[in-house]
Amino acid sequence: MRKEIRLAGTGGQGLLKAGEILAEAAGVYENKKVIQTQSYGPEARGGASKTDIIISDEEILYPKARQVDVICCLSQKSVDAFLKDLKDTGIVIVDSFYVKRCNAKNVFPLPLSTETRQKFGRELFMNIVLLGALAEITKIVTVDSLRNALANRVPPATIETNLKALDLGVFIAQIKD
Amino acid sequence: MNQRSELLSGNEATALAAIKGGVRFFGGYPITPSTEIAEIMALELPKLGGVFIQMEDEIASICAIIGASAAGMKSMTATSGPGFSLMQEGIGYAIMTEVPTVIVNVQRGGPATGLPTKVAQGDVMAARWGTHGDHPAVVLSPWSVLESFTLTVKAIEISERLRMPIILLSDEIVGHMREVVSLPDSVSVYERKKPTKSPDEYLHYADDTNYDSPIASFGEGYRIHISGLTHRKDGFPTNDPKTIAWKMDRLRNKIDQNRDWLHYxxxxxxxxxxxxxxxxxxxxxxxxxxxxxxxxxxxxxxxxxxxxxxxxxxxxxxxxxxxxxxxxxxxxxxxxxxxxxxxxxxxxxxxxxxxxxxxxxxxxxxxxxxx
Missing domain, CATH: 3.40.50.920 (Rossmann fold)
Incomplete structure (x- = not known):
């Protein structure tokens, strides 16, 4: 088993944090080999941002994704930049508000930002909503593992809300099916 | 004894290694992609009675860690290319005065401010020849999160044994990459050898073995003179050609006499x-x-x-x-x-x-x- 996942969007959307949580869920709570790398611009917000997570049963050497199984895009720019790295059988999860065009075989356009705004009043938790949807659609990690990892990696006062965001993501993906 | 597995970045592993390896003084100036090391030291060192100080720049940072080490603490700094350039004079000073310390350079694209968030390995020669004059250099390069931990511990130990600054040359990928590791709860910490001679007989640069030689710290009752000027065994400056040659040979021999075990x-x-x-x-x-x-x-x-x-x-x-x-x-x-x-x-x-x-x-x- 070897899965390459890329989360991409705009700096400030929390994708690097989501990548950490996903890597911890698979690596610590499911005992897989994982490696997470990141790429971002010098600006704190607004630049292009992406993180690659590789999950495998075997040792991972080259740490960047090359043949991506799952790409999650929270901006149109990231779709345009990274679709070329997708495997033929790979799937794309996009936010239906920020992404208008996505020419791939298996696309899941989900109302992540819209639902997050509606439920929490702002987009702050969209990264975690995305993780819930990703787990539900791909089954790459269990939602339970994500719950455990999340609790270690967000400020204690926000754990409750983040867990709700995770459930919202699962729900969004379920009604999509 | 192993702790539970945890997901850590190379920089986090370096900081934890420094703490477990006995570093209790960190002077630095934050710079991408090394900042996480300073962040962790700032959080953890005060809890252990250690000192974290954010200096006004990297020149002051290297001077602060040299001073702390001369006063007996294990010390470290972390930086990247631009800060590493500013530290070069201080690195030469630590080599000349034979003060143990560790400098972490998490490399990014250069020259100048270059590429703050992107990877490069362009400081290999700067790590060897960045400071002027003939001098020894020990530079270690990790390729994983676990090795960021083990080589940091090794760098601390080598610095103490050879009485010189050691450079850990990481890079943006290794520093920011996260992997699952099980770090040991504790590591065997090398303790600096203290002089057995009385303060009257003590000479700061007397021992010619170039390995594990005793060092007195400031404040312990020994007279210590530290100078970047080429000096005698008592640390005071000299213009005597024979003594100058002795000092230069002494610095070179740190490598010549230890080359085999330094090779990994x-x-x-x-x-x-x-x-x-x-x-x-x-x-x-x-x-x-x-x-x-x-x-x-x-x-x-x-x-x-x-x-x-x-x-x-x-x-x-x-x-x-x-x-x-x-x-x-x-x-x-x-x-x-x-x-x-x-x-x-x-x-x-x-x-x-x-x-x-x-x-x-x-x-x-x-x-x-x-x-």
């Missing part, structure tokens, strides 16, 4: 005709390329990863590469280590560089294209 490398299949040599994050690409090439062609490729970059062990490399017909050097600069490697292989052996300097990690495809 990892190697497989060196009986193959073609050997890939690399270090740091580009060695991960290189080993991946080796396996992919072998899978496709059925032919073996040799792999040599340099963990100690300096001192470069020419004799050892000549021995390791004696069967090579061709050597491919993979590094993310315009060709720095390749020159040293060329000097270690017999004439007529083809030495090819695979280089990349656009801020992206070199890919296995690029290495495969050179095989």
């Amino acid at each position: 490398s990892e190697q497989f299949d060196l009986d193959a005709e073609t050997i890939i040599i690399s270090y740091g994050s580009s060695a991960r690409t290189s080993l991946e390329a080796k396996y992919e090439y072998e899978k496709k062609s059925g032919k073996k490729i040799g792999f040599l990863r340099l963990i100690t970059l300096w001192p470069f062990h020419y004799k050892k490399l000549t021995e390791l590469l004696k069967n090579a017909k061709r050597v491919v050097v993979v590094e993310m600069n315009q060709g720095q280590m390749i020159r040293e490697i060329s000097r270690a292989v017999p004439r007529g052996i083809d030495v090819t560089g695979v280089n990349r300097v656009d801020g992206e990690l070199i890919t296995p495809e690029e290495v495969l294209a050179a095989l």
Whole structure:
């Protein structure tokens, strides 16, 4: 088993944090080999941002994704930049508000930002909503593992809300099916 | 005894290693991609009675850690290219005054402010020759999160044993990459040897063994004179040619007498005709390329990863590469280590560089294209 996942969007959307949580869920709570790398611009917000997570049963050497199984895009720019790295059988999860065009075989356009705004009043938790949807659609990690990892990696006062965001993501993906 | 597995970045592992290795003074100035090291030290050191101080710049930072070490604390700083340039004078001062300390350089693209968030390995020569004058240098290069931990501990120990600054030369990929590791709860911490002679007899630079020599700290009752001027055994400046030669030989001998145990490398299949040599994050690409090439062609490729970059062990490399017909050097600069490697292989052996300097990690495809 070897899965390459890329989360991409705009700096400030929390994708690097989501990548950490996903890597911890698979690596610590499911005992897989994982490696997470990141790429971002010098600006704190607004630049292009992406993180690659590789999950495998075997040792991972080259740490960047090359043949991506799952790409999650929270901006149109990231779709345009990274679709070329997708495997033929790979799937794309996009936010239906920020992404208008996505020419791939298996696309899941989900109302992540819209639902997050509606439920929490702002987009702050969209990264975690995305993780819930990703787990539900791909089954790459269990939602339970994500719950455990999340609790270690967000400020204690926000754990409750983040867990709700995770459930919202699962729900969004379920009604999509 | 192992702790539970945890997901850590290379920088986090470096900071934890420093703390477990006994570093209790960190002076630094935050700079991407090394900042996480300072952040953790700022959080953790005060809890342990240690000192974290954010200095006004990197010149002050290196001076602060030299002072702290001269007063008896294990000390460290972490920086990246621009800050590393500013530290060069201080590094030379620590070499000359024989003060143990550790400088972590998490490399990013240069020159100048260059590429703050992108990877490069362009400081290999700056780590060796950045400060002026003839001088020894010990530079270690990790390729993983676990090795960021183990080599930091090693750097602390080497600095104490040889009484000199040691450079941990990481890079953006290794520093920011996260892997699952199980770190030991504790590591055996080397304790500086204290002089057994009375303050009247003590000479700060008397011991000529260049290994494990005792050092008195400021404030312990010994008279210590530390000067960047070339000095006598008591630390006071000299213009006497014989004494000057003694001091310069003493510095050189730190490497000459310890070269063998300072050499760390990892190697497989060196009986193959073609050997890939690399270090740091580009060695991960290189080993991946080796396996992919072998899978496709059925032919073996040799792999040599340099963990100690300096001192470069020419004799050892000549021995390791004696069967090579061709050597491919993979590094993310315009060709720095390749020159040293060329000097270690017999004439007529083809030495090819695979280089990349656009801020992206070199890919296995690029290495495969050179095989």
